[in-house]
Amino acid sequence: MRYLPLTADDRAAMLKTIGAKSVDEFYGDVPASARLKGPVPDLPNFQGELEVERHMVKLANKNRAASDGPFFVGCGAYKHHIPATVDHIIQRSEFLTTYTPYQPEIAQGTLQTMFEFQTQVAALTGMEVANASMYDGSTACAEAAVMACRVTKRNTVVMSGGLHPHYAETTRTLCEAAGINVIQLAPAVDGELELSNNIDDKVACVIGQTPNVFGTLTDLTPVGNAAHDGGALLVTVFTEVVSLGLMKTPGEMGADIAVGEGQSIGVPLGFGGPYVGLFTCKSKFLRQMPGRLCGETVDADGKRGFVLTLSTREQHIRRDKATSNICTNSGLCMLAFTAHMTLLGDKGLTHLATLNHEAACDLADALGAVKGVKVLTSRYFNEIAFETPKHADEVLAALEKQDIIGGVRASRLFPDAGFDNVIIAAATECATASDIKAYAQALAKVL
């Protein structure tokens, strides 16, 4: 077995040193009825690298990759180009095969990238502090809701109709378990401002998303003002972090907590994970924040260095009083994010965001020109919702036959909400002019 260095002679010699006859002795505490005499039944034995790779390639080849042709799926995960350098960096042994930097003297590499990541995320969002990342945007959103209840000592959260329904459901799961009331506003393409009308003295926070799941951009400043007037917090959510290259930031909108998905920078689509949840807040709420934080300090020689800090919020110290049960961050995805962001810089990010926005404008124009198509989003970044006279299922299936993956049917996200004919489509820098043209032509044929 290629991964196991012990030889039969080694094993015998080690048993002798230990004074045991066989490894069976080490399992002496296992109840007799639960001891397996041989390998677990109904499972194959070991295979060589060639055989395993062959099997995995066979499975992979059954999937249609985003790069295989015109591709316009968004709704919380986005197809972007990742510079080759990023993957090279995250495959460095010293990053890939290390763990949580519990011993900072031999983990300054990981810790410094964490500190740089926190700084980048804070600057992108215009917020005061960022943590070292969460599992993904949806769990970051759920944790934000629970945190807002801790901060305000109130017990109700209100979620907008444009919040990604996976985020809303994830938040509902965590809130219900914690005894928090959840108010979900009706799904709406352009309804984020409705949050302002749902604030009373029980509401801990309102959660709005921009761009929302339909692609609509909203300045949430008025919602923030209404929330603050009512003693509640504004939580803002984004699923497309590239939008922050052009969009008004959560900080500029007065967000108290801003969370989102960082996948678009550095992390491949990967069928939904692992991704990297971004979590930021005002510094006055720092002690209520979930997740890992890295801070600057000095070593015994007075040299600058970094350590994990403020761990008195965390489960290993506070146990059942911790701010969250989270015990990791999304380490390697965080590294991919920060490396890609470093390659971009402000200049590259603004440029990238502009290309995305222009692609979406072209898509809206091309599809909007098709007879029967009505574009529903009026302010958007790189994603739009549109309606056709036909059921979205039928339209997308017909497009798929022409090898165009045209987007997500809104009813997959919101069943029974009257969105049967609505499609949500994203265009990033990866969507070429000919992809967009092919989409419009195919759509015209389908309709």
Add this chain to the structure above:
Amino acid sequence: MTMNSTGRPTSFSSSDSSAATTTVSGSKGLLQAEGLIFEIGSTGKTGVDLAKPKGTKNRLGGVTRGKPTGLPGLTEPEAVRHYVRLSQKNYAIDLGLFPLGSCTMKHNPRLNEKVARLPGFADVHPMQPQSTVQGALELINELADWLMKLTNMPAVAMTPKAGAHGELAGMLAIRAALIARGEGEKRKRVLVPISAHGTNPATAAQCGFIIDEINAAADGRVDLEDLKAKLVESSDIAGIMLTNPNTCGLFERDIKEIADLIHKAGGYFYCDGANFNAIVGRVRPGDLGIDAMHINLHKTFSTPHGGGGPGSGPTVLSEALAPFTPVPFILRTSEGLRLVEHHSEAPDSFGRMCAFHGQMGMFTRALAYILSHGADGLRQVAEDAVLNANYVLARLKPVMSPAFEGYCMHEALFSDGFLKDTGIETIDIAKGLIDEGYHPMTMYFPLVVHGAMLIEPTETESKAELDRFCDALASIARRAVQKDPSLKTAPHLAPARRLDETRAARSPRLRWTPEPPTLKAAE
């Protein structure tokens, strides 16, 4: 001194070879000094070349960014150098033995990295039509099948994104089952051993449960008498969270009796599967009477730890808890595999735990690992991991203080007993190991052992590596007993000296700013 024909010395002079050297650059030979990107980059620079924008009038509806990010960029050569220099300040499994107990730092096979990057896995979108991702769904099902067979459990929730998230899945399933029984309000008490990992009580509390701690017996296992006493009044019992093998590296020999007691009390048995790597292929937790258990794919099945994540925590469930499994999950139909994504189709499900379908990138790696080992190889994995740990225990027993009598499972636990009256503490032993070229063991965990040192060598270490490590640790132990003061200031040879953690917490500086650090105390 010998010279070659050009006058270049070909042997070294021994006079000043050990002199301490300070350098103008701050670098030390191969170890390069490296600033923050905010100090070495600039906003005008970028490492990407993108197509020229057309100049379309924007349709952002006025929701535009006021202030630029101010974030610096680096060109590609500068960026590569930045991260490579930083990487060299990290210890890693690929460098040497990484005996961090309860973390299972084993070799990460590179085949797994290769297959995870196949475009058919890495470049597929979670929301693209299900007809176009049948291979991805098949892979998830195949891994699920292995996990169920290895544990002898009838169901598995694949979406949890880490071990602690898996714990949450299990406890939410228990909560949902209690509610379905009409006992959700009544049964709120969860028993948790004091030796448990902090995530256990934190998770239970997140689900609205009240934690009741059970004592540890002198042999490092659950104190069965204390457990029984806590069950005398049992109408409020929701369940127990028990790690097995436990955090002391020991198998809970009364586990079946504990399962029976909990079930008789009307509660459920959550088993923390963090240490499944010690028993995989030799013991199936389903044969022990458990109701739920998460499996850390990054531990038992060697997906890379990546500097602290991402993990993956599929959670196996018993017949009793299976109906409450989170969405989405996969159904096999006559037309192929299909995702059940909504509560309306799975009314008993406790709901959704995250966007999309779990840690696919970890599933591909874990399946490659599992197929490579097979049922026979996985059994050998557990046996070698346990053998290696017992070897370390046997070799260090003469110079250190084993926390408990007898054999261990996959990790060897020592107390700081041998350091009594030396002035040397567990942390000093750990830092001494750094100078010897090793990552330290887990220190001060589990909490039930004073000054705990938890050593998990894993099965991917050779006997020669183990001997080298034991020699190094034994020498440090001997130096400690002789009160060697240099241990108090170790490490001396690492990229950094001991760091001031108190200062970091007292005046938190969590992001770079152009101004010098403020030192005022935070609220």
